[in-house]
Amino acid sequence: MDLSYGEGAETFRREVRSFLKGAWQPGERRKDELKAFIRDFRTKATDAGYLYRAIPKQYGGSEQPADVVKAQVIREEFARARAPMEIGGNGMSMLVPTLLEKGTPEQKDMFIRQTMSGDMMWGQGYSEPATGSDLASVRTRAELVGDEWVINGQKIWTSQGDRATHMFGLFRTEPNASKHGGISYLMLDLNQPGVTRRPIRQMTGEAGFYEFFFDNARTPASWIVGERGDGWNVSRTTLKHERASIGSADALGGTFRKLVELAQEMEIDGQPAIKDAKVRDALTKIEGWVMAHRYSSFRLFSLAAAQEQPGLVGLMMKLLLTETGHEMALLAQELIGDHALIEPASAGTRGRGPEKWLDQIMGTLGNSIAGGTTNIQRNIIAERGLGLPRDLAMEADK
Amino acid sequence: MRFHPTEEQLAIQDALKGTLEDAMPRERLEKIVNGGGDFDRESWNALMALGLGGLALPESVGGAGLGLVDLAMGIEVLGQGGVVGPVLQHCLAGLALNLADDADARETWLGKIASGETVATVAFGGNWLPDSWAVTVAGGKASGVIGFVPGADAADLILVGTQGGGLALIEKGAGVVVEAVQSADRTRRLSAVTFDGAPASVLFEPGDARIARIFDAALVLTSADALGGAQYCLDLSVAYAKEREQFGVAIGRFQALKHQLAQMALEVEPARALMWYAAYAWDSQQDDAARAAAMAKAHIADRYVSVARAAVAAHGGIGYTWEYSLNTWFRRSLFDRAYLGSPTVHRARAADLAGW
Ligand SMILES: Cc1cc2nc3c(=O)[nH]c(=O)nc-3n(C[C@H](O)[C@H](O)[C@H](O)COP(=O)(O)OP(=O)(O)OC[C@H]3O[C@@H](n4cnc5c(N)ncnc54)[C@H](O)[C@@H]3O)c2cc1C
Numbered sequence: 093m094d095l096s097y098g099e100g101a102e103t104f105r106r107e108v109r110s111f112l113k114g115a116w117q118p119g120e121r122r123k124d125e126l127k128a129f130i131r132d133f134r135t136k137a138t139d140a141g142y143l144y145r146a147i148p149k150q151y152g153g154s155e156q157p158a159d160v161v162k163a164q165v166i167r168e169e170f171a172r173a174r175a176p177m178e179i180g181g182n183g184m185s186m187l188v189p190t191l192l193e194k195g196t197p198e199q200k201d202m203f204i205r206q207t208m209s210g211d212m213m214w215g216q217g218y219s220e221p222a223t224g225s226d227l228a229s230v231r232t233r234a235e236l237v238g239d240e241w242v243i244n245g246q247k248i249w250t251s252q253g254d255r256a257t258h259m260f261g262l263f264r265t266e267p268n269a270s271k272h273g274g275i276s277y278l279m280l281d282l283n284q285p286g287v288t289r290r291p292i293r294q295m296t297g298e299a300g301f302y303e304f305f306f307d308n309a310r311t312p313a314s315w316i317v318g319e320r321g322d323g324w325n326v327s328r329t330t331l332k333h334e335r336a337s338i339g340s341a342d343a344l345g346g347t348f349r350k351l352v353e354l355a356q357e358m359e360i361d362g363q364p365a366i367k368d369a370k371v372r373d374a375l376t377k378i379e380g381w382v383m384a385h386r387y388s389s390f391r392l393f394s395l396a397a398a399q400e401q402p403g404l405v406g407l408m409m410k411l412l413l414t415e416t417g418h419e420m421a422l423l424a425q426e427l428i429g430d431h432a433l434i435e436p437a438s439a440g441t442r443g444r445g446p447e448k449w450l451d452q453i454m455g456t457l458g459n460s461i462a463g464g465t466t467n468i469q470r471n472i473i474a475e476r477g478l479g480l481p482r483d484l485a486m487e488a489d490k
Numbered sequence: 491m492r493f494h495p496t497e498e499q500l501a502i503q504d505a506l507k508g509t510l511e512d513a514m515p516r517e518r519l520e521k522i523v524n525g526g527g528d529f530d531r532e533s534w535n536a537l538m539a540l541g542l543g544g545l546a547l548p549e550s551v552g553g554a555g556l557g558l559v560d561l562a563m564g565i566e567v568l569g570q571g572g573v574v575g576p577v578l579q580h581c582l583a584g585l586a587l588n589l590a591d592d593a594d595a596r597e598t599w600l601g602k603i604a605s606g607e608t609v610a611t612v613a614f615g616g617n618w619l620p621d622s623w624a625v626t627v628a629g630g631k632a633s634g635v636i637g638f639v640p641g642a643d644a645a646d647l648i649l650v651g652t653q654g655g656g657l658a659l660i661e662k663g664a665g666v667v668v669e670a671v672q673s674a675d676r677t678r679r680l681s682a683v684t685f686d687g688a689p690a691s692v693l694f695e696p697g698d699a700r701i702a703r704i705f706d707a708a709l710v711l712t713s714a715d716a717l718g719g720a721q722y723c724l725d726l727s728v729a730y731a732k733e734r735e736q737f738g739v740a741i742g743r744f745q746a747l748k749h750q751l752a753q754m755a756l757e758v759e760p761a762r763a764l765m766w767y768a769a770y771a772w773d774s775q776q777d778d779a780a781r782a783a784a785m786a787k788a789h790i791a792d793r794y795v796s797v798a799r800a801a802v803a804a805h806g807g808i809g810y811t812w813e814y815s816l817n818t819w820f821r822r823s824l825f826d827r828a829y830l831g832s833p834t835v836h837r838a839r840a841a842d843l844a845g846w
Binding site: 094161380385388397469480482 | 841
């Protein structure tokens, strides 16, 4: 075992550092100037081969050979310099990898660059009121009329639905085909007549997700990714691109550090709570899980660097994150005591005092639902990871 | 960077697994367990012939010159197979002796420990933590009593924790009285050992920094045993769930049980990397090595008990029988949890070490 990145990586690290020293000097700038500066910086960083590495040059990327160690060094150095990385969101994490694998040259030309620049912002249109865990049962119809798809139905729980200019998602295009065989993967413009968007207030008070109603909304026939009726397989493509990284482990570590700080700030019987034996035990109990998660992410990173399969542990990271986050939230509530009774100044603002933990407490509930519920995660671990027989209902469905 | 096993490490695991299966088939294990637990010369010889005793000892004494990571991966496999006797303590005694300055003692014993010709164990005592060790050594003679020593009946050599946290080497013989204790874990027999003027040579003076390292290694190896045991409980349950039928289908189709098995896997698989990290941190002497060892022992021992419990439940009635022998692993989980100090003790230490 060896956690050092090796000589080559350290040389590369020095290169990244000196690039950042020259290119990332945000200084004091007006808001619009800063925006332009960041845009310019991203272009320079891409030209230097640091950003958009998986994307071919012809579509605006830097087309670098896959190298998870270099990618990690870049993440670390950009984070250290507080320099912006790639534009995030559904578009970059899900649509672009899918297009790279299954899209036509015209689609790649048209969508990738604008997604990278943030001009196109994407909502993920999978869920519907009757369709969540059973994703293949989507009902929203898309019918080919002339050279356009005509869309009718409803999507729901779309994250970032306020900013989304476009949507990619699954639509029923072959009503007479089988459940899985009748779906297509389409993209559409959300700013058109026939699309109504409505915010949904979530339990934290924020309008974090939206619902969309389609009433003869239209999208060009060519905005289909992959073949007609092959949408289920196309949507699976994206999953392969979800890469574990050390970065993802830091999320849990960061919350844990804040929890320790909370225990240092709050008091029990006039003493810092962290001096209390029960609190120390509870904290270290949670930390056991945090460490198991962190070192497992090192393991996944190491496997990825060696181009080996992630295996069982790869299927567990989300559930581990959710469950550990939940444990932290419970301890936080214990520590803030009566502050847990107070709504932060205004809902969704996260607050300033101990009550800001309410957001974390409720946020972990979102994690246990979004992107596959905890029950579904356990099914996946049991069936794909442990090789147990499939659910009767799910088998019947295939 | 590499944070997953090498081909070589996997080969060592395979070899140990095969050897243990051959030397300790289920019927033999059951016989030993039913006989109240015992040292088993046959499996001992087989494992030692494979080089386990010297895995982490220098090549100059016939060892393989590998690190704690490799040894821990080996112990993990033995925990999975339910190894009998003081194998972990023997390997630990070798590690400890190898760190000592006493060239004569190293010269005399390390080769024999590596080959397994001499059986060694460690006796810590008190509440396990070095500060509480209590055997006194004066004028080369040791006095005191230590309870719960694994394998003391079979051992030729005992590394004894001495007052204030030192370590002395005692050959079993005059002045050493071993009284067997009926241990809950039938695969690892415990004894109370009385030292009454037994000739002892001091290897480490109280407070020697290397004592902490030796104790940390003991924690890492115990967590490795616990990880292996938990893995066995999971594997056995998964296999059973695929085979056992109720209501006309394999019980593994029932989601309630499926989710319980997924939960067990969630306890076992991520813990593996925690164990590796603790061993790696020990080998490379990272600043957080002691803390990682404490955390690994606390977390993984807890996981083992929890998974072993769930395994019994997943088996239904048969799981609760003596005959099915899942209880052998449940009992081992109780051992791993209590041996060297409970999770609560080590979590409290970890909190102290963090400076909280
Ligand atoms: C914060 C947040 C953000 C989201 N963002 C998006 C987004 O951007 N785009 C998008 O398309 N969707 C999004 N979703 C929707 C999310 O993917 C779905 O809510 C989720 O897949 C669950 O579907 P559902 O809500 O229909 O619940 P259901 O599927 O109805 O589940 C209800 C309960 O039944 C259980 N259940 C269902 N089927 C099974 C089964 N086979 N076995 C065992 N238990 C089962 C579930 O585990 C759950 O406990 C988001 C959700 C949240 C909370």
